[in-house]
Amino acid sequence: MSTLLVDVSGLNVQFGATHAVRDFSLVLAEGESVGLVGESGSGKSAALLALMGLHPASRVQVTAERLRTGGTDLLSATDAQLRDMRGGVAGLIFQDPLSALNPLLTVGAQVSEVLRRHRGLSAREARQEATALLALVGITDAQARLAHYPHEFSGGMRQRVMIATVLAGQPRLLLADEPTTALDVSVQSEIVRLILRLRAESGMGLLWVTHDLALMAGIVDRVVVMYAGRVMETAPVDALYAQPRHPYTRTLLASLPRLDRPHRPRAAMPAEAGVPGTGCPFAPRCPQRFSACDTLPPLFDDGTSQAACWLLEG
Numbered sequence: 265m266s267t268l269l270v271d272v273s274g275l276n277v278q279f280g281a282t283h284a285v286r287d288f289s290l291v292l293a294e295g296e297s298v299g300l301v302g303e304s305g306s307g308k309s310a311a312l313l314a315l316m317g318l319h320p321a322s323r324v325q326v327t328a329e330r331l332r333t334g335g336t337d338l339l340s341a342t343d344a345q346l347r348d349m350r351g352g353v354a355g356l357i358f359q360d361p362l363s364a365l366n367p368l369l370t371v372g373a374q375v376s377e378v379l380r381r382h383r384g385l386s387a388r389e390a391r392q393e394a395t396a397l398l399a400l401v402g403i404t405d406a407q408a409r410l411a412h413y414p415h416e417f418s419g420g421m422r423q424r425v426m427i428a429t430v431l432a433g434q435p436r437l438l439l440a441d442e443p444t445t446a447l448d449v450s451v452q453s454e455i456v457r458l459i460l461r462l463r464a465e466s467g468m469g470l471l472w473v474t475h476d477l478a479l480m481a482g483i484v485d486r487v488v489v490m491y492a493g494r495v496m497e498t499a500p501v502d503a504l505y506a507q508p509r510h511p512y513t514r515t516l517l518a519s520l521p522r523l524d525r526p527h528r529p530r531a532a533m534p535a536e537a538g539v540p541g542t543g544c545p546f547a548p549r550c551p552q553r554f555s556a557c558d559t560l561p562p563l564f565d566d567g568t569s570q571a572a573c574w575l576l577e578g
Contacts (some may be wrong), residue, residue, distance in 0.1 A: 267294045269437040269469040273327035284310040286493040299480035302490035318400035350396040354381040355430035361422040365414040371425045372410025378432035381463045397428040420451035437469040492545035499569030510569035512546045
């Protein structure tokens with residue numbers, strides 16, 4: 265049986281009066297890849313940060329029935345256990361590498377720090393391995409670039425440095441928080457191919473957070489669709505594209521441009537109709553709304569996928 269790298273049940277994340285994540289559950293096995301998809305404000309990044317124990321306890325309330333990443337129980341872990349988990353078990357690629365990397369340290373120092381902490385290398389060994397990692401992620405003249413600072417790299421090169429820093433800890437799980445959003449299209453493609461190649465070579469599990477449902481088609485095994493802090497649907501990627509079960513997922517897919525139907529207008533997503541109430545959070549925007557939608561639906565399981573919609577009852 266595969267080891268569970270992510271094992272979460274009943275996760276809630278609250279920023280003051282704002283309930284960003286509601287009753288979120290997810291399992292991700294070793295070697296599996298999952299896409300966490302949703303619009304801005306859906307709660308996907310808040311859920312991801314909870315999986316790394318990165319929410320400040322003084323400002324954010326995180327509760328769960330179960331919250332484990334790489335075998336570490338984040339509900340009871342000490343600071344030392346969290347530090348060992350971050351980088352050594354699970355590595356996070358941030359959306360903006362310029363803000364994630366330390367501007368006061370050279371990239372060589374930052375990659376070497378991870379190597380020395382998580383792999384116990386000497387300073388000399390860490391420098392040699394850091395050079396190899398920069399070369400691995402496609403940075404030319406890697407040894408010389410160790411002495412450069414983050415601002416001396418382009419956006420795409422900074423993201424490669426970020427990936428090298430993550431790989432330095434040899435994590436079993438790679439978490440990617442919209443890692444290509446801040447890059448131009450051609451560089452996006454290069455970074456996607458790089459991450460997929462490195463994952464294939466290492467066998468890491470992958471959780472990719474994005475607003476771009478189309479991007480997930482060639483990247484992940486399974487997709488989880490979020491809206492207003494809740495999971496709307498989860499399904500194998502092929503099944504989700506071929507036969508989406510939730511009206512929200514169908515609307516998202518209908519809004520994507522299609523090369524096989526270039527002259528057909530794309531569907532429009534209805535405007536947000538206010539803060540979700542006690543029923544289905546998508547109900548105010550749903551074209552198939554009926555009376556049952558005023559009550560929160562459970563996730564209906566058909567054996568392959570799950571979707572939270574009363575239309576699927578029975």
